[in-house]
Amino acid sequence: MFESGMVDILLVEDNPRDAEMIIRAIRKRNIINPLTVVEDGAEALDFIFCRGAFSSRDISRPPRVILLDLKLPKVNGLEVLKTVKSDERARSIPVVIVTSSREDPDIKTAYALGANSYVVKPVDAEAFIEAMSSLGLYWLLINQPPK
Numbered sequence: 001m002f003e004s005g006m007v008d009i010l011l012v013e014d015n016p017r018d019a020e021m022i023i024r025a026i027r028k029r030n031i032i033n034p035l036t037v038v039e040d041g042a043e044a045l046d047f048i049f050c051r052g053a054f055s056s057r058d059i060s061r062p063p064r065v066i067l068l069d070l071k072l073p074k075v076n077g078l079e080v081l082k083t084v085k086s087d088e089r090a091r092s093i094p095v096v097i098v099t100s101s102r103e104d105p106d107i108k109t110a111y112a113l114g115a116n117s118y119v120v121k122p123v124d125a126e127a128f129i130e131a132m133s134s135l136g137l138y139w140l141l142i143n144q145p146p147k
Contacts, residue, residue, distance in 0.1 A: 008033035008140060010063040012044040012080065013098070014072050018121065022067065022098070025132030033064070033140050041075025044068070045083055048090055062093050065139040070099040070106060078109055085114030094139055098132070 009026065013019040019037050026035065038044045046052040048066070050059040066084070070077035077097065084090045094116040099106070102120050110118050119135060122128045 008064040009035040009136070010044065010047060010066045011035060011037045012039075012041065012066065012068045012072065012077070013037065014039045014069065018069075021125065021128055022132045025129040026136035028129065029133045029137050031136045031140055033136075036063075040073040041077060041080045043074075044072075044080050045075060048084060048093070049087070059089060062090060064094070064145060065143075066093055066095045067098050067135070068095055070097060070101050070110070078106070078113060081110060081113045081115055092145070094143065094145070096135060096139065098135075 011019060011022055013022065023035065023037070026033075036047065038047055043053075044066075047054045047057065048062070050057045068077045068080060072080070077099065081095055081097070084093060084095060091114075095114070096117040096119060097110045097115050098119050098121060100121045101107075107118050117135075119131060122131060
């Protein structure tokens with residue numbers, strides 16, 4: 001699903017079912033912004049920093065929002081978050097943690113590392129779709145990012 005041009009949403013999710021539900025929820029609000037899905041933390045970092053398979057991507061056109069799962073293969077979500085927020089080129093990209101973890105240490109660590117929001121995946125499919133739909137609407141249409 002990689003598009004070489006503008007990418008507004010980077011979805012980092014290793015569960016194909018959850019990824020599909022998030023995409024469906026975002027599209028439900030008629031949000032048609034370009035979206036890229038990567039399945040592990042290493043791939044996410046390569047995408048964000050234009051390395052490896054994404055070396056032809058323009059680093060001056062970062063995603064408008066990163067939807068980031070915590071429990072990821074290769075590099076976990078907290079490490080991805082830490083890397084993004086500690087790099088001048090990516091620091092201002094909003095990172096929304098979207099995870100099934102309700103663990104207080106995960107929540108505290110995510111915010112301490114610079115997460116902009118922390119959303120726990122609802123077990124109920126309809127609630128999950130509604131939450132993701134609202135999330136997409138807020139970060140892409142309401143939130144004003146820096147120029």
